Amino acid sequence: MMTLGLKFERLPSPVWVRAAIPFVAIAITFALVSVLVILAGANPFAVAYELLIDPLTKNSARGDILVMATPLLLTGAAVALAFAGGYYNIGAEGQLLAGAAAAAWVGQFVGDLSPWLAIPVMITGGFIAGALWALIPALLKVRLQVDEVVTTLLMNSIMGYIISALLNGPWRDPVSGWPQSPTIALSAQFPQIIPRTRVHFGFIVAAVVVIALWWILTRTRFGLELRAIGKNRDGAQFLGIRVERTMLAVALISGGIAGLAGVSEVAGIHYYLIGSLSPGYGYTGIIVATLGALAAPGVVMAALFLALVSRGALTASRELDIPIYLADVIQAVLLLVMLAVLLLTRYRIRRA
């Protein structure tokens, strides 16, 4: 009789297998997606070239990759920290928007300050807003043991409507009538950091956060404790780790980092808040963190790779008439394939 169950036996996999996993996953993903490319009437190899190689050959495109990687590094770091601590924060999207709203608000009032003061104030405001938006699900989790997956998810929708209400109400542009907030003060706008590219100060913020994530996870007692909680919550409690306090801190810091992604998009790209500020960076952050194995180096590689594909998709849509949504499909397929490949290489499968 056929059963649907499979039995997994844990096997240690050699180093070269583990090193090859990302490449295998990318190859499988591109093979699967080439079906769609052929449907679109294009040559899969030409599209793969546009997505993976072409952006690296031009200076401006290389800059765009860093610009596009900036929000992904931040949401990826936010999600990686939370997931590593066993706190499944699906709410980075809402926390990002909270940070963006705070930046758009603070940014209107700091015109008299020098950038050296205005930018830190705005960044702090965005971090606090993201953390505050993460607070309700976090409190429900540690005080009432309410699972955070659904509550953080629902908070995203609520924040989406709050942003919409702000933009259609008090922040509607009085001149044009467009639903966009007033432009933030010049002193609050992130400076460009690489000449002749659009790379802005937000990339430095993201780099600092990722380094901090690495340091926290690998070099601090707090990081050790949160990873212990992520691995085995009851065991951590037994060892005397204050699980609730650590988890609350993890949730709030994660929310704060996601908030920084919103600050960076407002202050580095748009200079005002719009409803379409984030095409789902909070959710992409979950892909980045998962692909990056919940660790800082992995988050960097995953964010840069997804940014490369997104930038490549821009050219591919122009040159080869491939819908830009190809990038979204690739990201999602890569996530699922990577998860499956990771599992299959770690285990030997038998029929149960």
Place this chain on the structure above:
Amino acid sequence: MEFLLTLLGATLRIATPILYGALGEMIVERAGILNLGIEGTMLLSAFGGFVAAQLSGSIYLGLLIAVAIGVLLSLLMGFLSITLGLNQHVSGLGITLFASGLALFLFRIIYGGESIPPALEESFPQLRIFGGTSLEPVFSQYVFTYAAFLLVPLLAWLLYRTSFGLRLRSVGENPEAADTAGISVFRTRYVALLMGGALMGLGGAFLSLAQLGAFTHGIINGRGWVAIAIVIFGNWRPWRVLAGALLFGGLQALQLRLQAEGVQLPYEIFLMLPYVMTIVAIAITGRNASYPAALLKPYRREG
């Protein structure tokens, strides 16, 4: 009076896709699986059903395809979360992102950049039951709506009065015990997922094949997430889920009506209310909430 009856009619119509999604999600969660793929599943079903109906000229083929897509995506969800035992929320979100991206990608390939979204020449008609009477505005509904309301007692019966329902609930509450009692946890969870996926597909089909008769990028617009909220709000029980869907439909209908009357109000407050109420409800019931005990836990036999 006429105002109220019209409002009630709109309520039923708006509640319909939410009800399909929420009933589908409820069945799946009762078996111990949180399917965050619902939002993308409804979108790809709405899209696939629309394309099939448009190309073949048959809305019934469209309906079939929409349901088939719901089932297929649920099969994928099952492979990832049941067979491989991967993280349910990451698998589900992955499916939503994949299905959404795929729908928009294919839409662009098939219809190009047309500024006017293509519409069906023939979509499902409304059935007027009390035509000519004052009840007409309430009972001028698509067949999907009547069917959705029949589904509620049917699912209540299935869950609480059949041995299948007992098995389904037991694998969601205590899979170890169910397994020991000889129930196949894997198979039962798969069946629940596929049933749920079919219902999500119907919810998507209702929008593209009946209510709109067209496909747009924002056709689902968070209805999958609302459905997830309503399952919790409805305490994983069919009748309470129905109440939740009606409450949501009522708020929406009222909001649309007030806007049409020219009342200035931030309509977003009405739209966010179901989410807020759900979180408040969770906060109040807290640890007493009747979550299926095994929700989010992949099942593995020991040893």
